[in-house]
Amino acid sequence: MSIQANNPHQILSAGLGWTRLEIIFWLALLLPFVLTPSYLSLASQIAITALFAVSLDLILGYAGIVSMGHAAFFGLGAYTAGLISKAGWGEPLTGLVIAAALAALVGYGMSFIIARFRHLALIMITLGLGLLLHEAANSASWLTGGADGLQGVKIRPLFETFKFDLYGTTAYAYSLAGLFLMFLIARRLIHSPFGLALRGIRENWTRMPAIGADSQAHIRKIYTVSAAIAGVAGALLAQTTETVSLEVLSFQRSADVLVILILGGAGRLYGGIIGAIIYMVARDQFSGVNPQYWYFWIGLLLIAVVILLPNGILGGLSRLTVRWGGTWR
Amino acid sequence: MLGSLVGVLFDGFAYGMLLFLLSVGLSVTLGMMNFVNLAHCSFAMVGGYVTVTLINDLGWPFLATLPIAFLAAAIVSIALERTLFRRLYRATDLDQCLLTIGIVFVSVAVAAYFYGTIQQPINTPAYLRGTVTVLGMTVGAYRLFLIGVSLAVTAILVAALEYTRFGAQVRAAVDNQRMARGLGIDVDRAFALTFALGGGLAGLGGALAIEIIGLDPSFGFTYLIYVLIVVAVGGLGSIGGSFAAATVIGISDMAGKYYFPELGAFVIYLVMVVILMWRPLGLFGRR
Numbered sequence: 001m002s003i004q005a006n007n008p009h010q011i012l013s014a015g016l017g018w019t020r021l022e023i024i025f026w027l028a029l030l031l032p033f034v035l036t037p038s039y040l041s042l043a044s045q046i047a048i049t050a051l052f053a054v055s056l057d058l059i060l061g062y063a064g065i066v067s068m069g070h071a072a073f074f075g076l077g078a079y080t081a082g083l084i085s086k087a088g089w090g091e092p093l094t095g096l097v098i099a100a101a102l103a104a105l106v107g108y109g110m111s112f113i114i115a116r117f118r119h120l121a122l123i124m125i126t127l128g129l130g131l132l133l134h135e136a137a138n139s140a141s142w143l144t145g146g147a148d149g150l151q152g153v154k155i156r157p158l159f160e161t162f163k164f165d166l167y168g169t170t171a172y173a174y175s176l177a178g179l180f181l182m183f184l185i186a187r188r189l190i191h192s193p194f195g196l197a198l199r200g201i202r203e204n205w206t207r208m209p210a211i212g213a214d215s216q217a218h219i220r221k222i223y224t225v226s227a228a229i230a231g232v233a234g235a236l237l238a239q240t241t242e243t244v245s246l247e248v249l250s251f252q253r254s255a256d257v258l259v260i261l262i263l264g265g266a267g268r269l270y271g272g273i274i275g276a277i278i279y280m281v282a283r284d285q286f287s288g289v290n291p292q293y294w295y296f297w298i299g300l301l302l303i304a305v306v307i308l309l310p311n312g313i314l315g316g317l318s319r320l321t322v323r324w325g326g327t328w329r
Numbered sequence: 330m331l332g333s334l335v336g337v338l339f340d341g342f343a344y345g346m347l348l349f350l351l352s353v354g355l356s357v358t359l360g361m362m363n364f365v366n367l368a369h370c371s372f373a374m375v376g377g378y379v380t381v382t383l384i385n386d387l388g389w390p391f392l393a394t395l396p397i398a399f400l401a402a403a404i405v406s407i408a409l410e411r412t413l414f415r416r417l418y419r420a421t422d423l424d425q426c427l428l429t430i431g432i433v434f435v436s437v438a439v440a441a442y443f444y445g446t447i448q449q450p451i452n453t454p455a456y457l458r459g460t461v462t463v464l465g466m467t468v469g470a471y472r473l474f475l476i477g478v479s480l481a482v483t484a485i486l487v488a489a490l491e492y493t494r495f496g497a498q499v500r501a502a503v504d505n506q507r508m509a510r511g512l513g514i515d516v517d518r519a520f521a522l523t524f525a526l527g528g529g530l531a532g533l534g535g536a537l538a539i540e541i542i543g544l545d546p547s548f549g550f551t552y553l554i555y556v557l558i559v560v561a562v563g564g565l566g567s568i569g570g571s572f573a574a575a576t577v578i579g580i581s582d583m584a585g586k587y588y589f590p591e592l593g594a595f596v597i598y599l600v601m602v603v604i605l606m607w608r609p610l611g612l613f614g615r616r
Binding site: 060066113116117119120121123124125127128129131132135136139251255258259262293294295296298299300301302303305306307310 | 359365413416417420422423424426427428430431432433434435436437438439441442550554557558561565591592594595598599601602605606609610
């Protein structure tokens with residue numbers, strides 16, 4: 001950072017200003033409407049995945065909590081949105097709010113467990129809780145449809161005007177708006193004293209309480225927020241595709257979002273979005289050629305990123321621009 | 330009821346022994362270097378596919394393929410350790426997880442490329458098929474064989490760790506790596522050898538697993554979860570802990586599937602979460 005500041009509030013408020021690059025980035029996300037109108041469904045999926053990655057970034061990139069089971073909240077949001085629409089309440093916006101609230105509630109409950117553990121035990125407990133929820137949804141097929149997925153999800157038009165059609169125009173607009181709003185919340189959070197405390201926890205978990213910041217209380221808060229945002233992402237997926245499959249809760253989804261975030265660069269908010277764009281577009285292109293071997297390339301990419309680009313693609317880019325005298329933050 | 334209970338206990342124990350073979354190497358290397366190697370089950374897959382190839386394409390007898398499966402997996406694991414893993418010993422848990430998950434992805438795709446995504450069939454020799462009667466109980470011959478091999482391996486491992494110079498070096502490195510270095514023990518060398526041994530045991534486990542749980546390219550992922558559960562529950566760096574944990578997990582999984590089939594793998598995940606919440610370092614973890 002090139003900002004000279006002695007007082008933390010100056011650092012925080014300096015981070016809140018929008019740079020030109022950020023504005024261009026968000027405007028560029030509107031381009032698919034004009035340039036690739038036949039890929040809007042894919043664009044909508046990308047926006048949803050990006051939102052999911054942003055939710056993981058809040059806990060992993062900022063607070064340093066590794067989660068191998070974050071799909072639990074994504075799936076919870078998806079099933080909540082699907083189930084209430086099946087029960088006759090098909091209005092999308094309230095559906096989103098209910099899904100977020102439920103995911104937040106479960107996240108808050110789980111955060112009491114999460115905040116107590118670190119390292120391998122934490123990885124295994126998040127993995128185990130994710131798997132438990134997956135198995136539970138699989139067993140409760142009277143509610144979730146089990147392995148066949150949830151059938152009969154019907155979503156009413158957005159604002160009673162814009163229908164979710166096959167072309168995905170409404171879907172992309174809706175998902176992008178969701179991504180942007182949640183991103184604003186996340187962005188505001190990380191540039192607050194609370195966000196600074198989270199970074200302190202990431203750097204040294206035991207020393208933060210010594211300066212008066214209760215690590216566990218902070219972790220509980222950010223975990224709840226992260227769960228709510230993941231729930232919104234899941235609900236967006238359920239509403240825009242009008243189906244919910246068991247896959248939303250799978251370990252594969254938790255692993256994929258981790259890969260996406262690391263690929264883009266954790267701890268920078270935009271990392272998740274960039275990672276999601278690259279990952280999803282590449283998967284769409286490669287799996288057309290030979291779907292089985294998609295993971296070969298993702299695996300190689302992961303190895304390369306860990307060995308060569310420790311801070312992900314955004315980290316690598318920012319190193320390059322610093323070398324060339326640019327001002328990418 | 331009692332008969333089925335004994336049967337479930339026996340099958341669960343045999344399954345637990347398989348999990349023990351698959352996971353003991355990971356437990357020791359994790360305890361020694363704190364290196365989270367999620368690609369451990371890919372080494373098992375190497376062993377499994379070597380056995381399949383030797384039996385089906387070259388007509389080797391089953392028993393003769395087992396040492397080759399061990400060796401092949403050991404060689405692959407030491408090659409990866411020397412080229413990739415050793416760069417990340419001081420990196421974070423997350424980086425290690427990601428690198429090794431990358432290796433799992435690659436290995437799954439490579440296995441699918443060469444062998445297809447189908448389950449690999451093998452012909453076990455006639456004397457390992459069917460059932461035998463031991464102490465009035467009728468048990469599967471293969472499972473009995475599996476238990477015998479695993480107990481033999483455990484005995485050799487424990488003896489080697491307790492009574493050889495190399496074993497003492499490994500124990501010292503697991504207990505306190507810096508102190509061991511200070512005493513002039515070549516921890517890197519001891520670690521590389523342990524890593525190869527652990528990879529080899531996983532390869533042996535993979536070869537023995539084909540008959541019980543099958544082998545397809547997703548093996549590296551499916552059983553990774555079970556292996557991690559055993560390691561986390563047993564505690565890092567503890568052979569006895571891995572043994573106990575593998576037995577508990579094997580029996581509870583088998584009993585769960587037998588008595589509550591509708592719950593699926595729910596029971597085993599629940600057992601793990603509860604044990605870890607009670608003892609975050611595992612049953613036998615010390616640090």
